Amino acid sequence: MQYKLWNGASAIIIRDNRVLMIRTIDSNSWSIPSGGVEDGETVEEACIREVAEETGYEVKIVKELHTKKTIIKEYKVTTKYFLCEITGGDIQYNDPDEEIEEITWMNRNEISKLIYTYPEDQEVIEQLLSS
Template identity: 50%
Template sequence: MKEWFGSAAICINENKEVLMVKGSNSESWAIPSGGIEQGETPEECCIREVKEETGYDIVIEDSLFIKETEIKGYKVKTYYFKVKKTGESAGINDPDNIIVDAGWKSLRDIQNIQHAYLEDLEILEKFLK
């Protein structure tokens, strides 16, 4: 079975809001994430993906857990990190052109939006409570 490795970032701001992104052709939101490129560590991937998808520079505060699942015949392993933004967003600069919006979501927001990965909701709620 083919394998796919990725990283995902949980970024909470001073207002207890989580940074989320929305892809094109979708009403679903997700935390910034993406595939690890050749020669990249999960941490480097996390920093790059957040920058591309949201425009924010971040620092990694904590390695949280690894989510393992199967999607469309791929064995998927995603490294989750707690991160902190530094400075303001330089704007979305996604080379894959799949991210159309990025925004900060409160606990109430995340309980009312569509999620691309519903299993993440419980995790996010813990961080926002």
């Protein structure tokens, strides 16, 4: 099978010991802001753009955390995770894909009880909240 490649970026944003989480329409699972890298942009630029599109916040990248490689259906997926810090903006529902249902800040207790779109993210988020 010939796989298609998909490159993406994910942002973990922590403020006041809470993490910014999003839930998509018709879903009861949560994720961090993320999306695909578009032609002509770096993975860092994609991360910053996706956060702005999905949440309304402007961010800067603090550091690269890790890279997740997986296969989803016919795609070889590579997602870089970044720890980001808010530099401006407010929560806004302006996602061009119109997929975002809810944007909220969650504490460690709430994070531990969530259903995750990508369950492997939970451990990373909880480690960052406890550090």
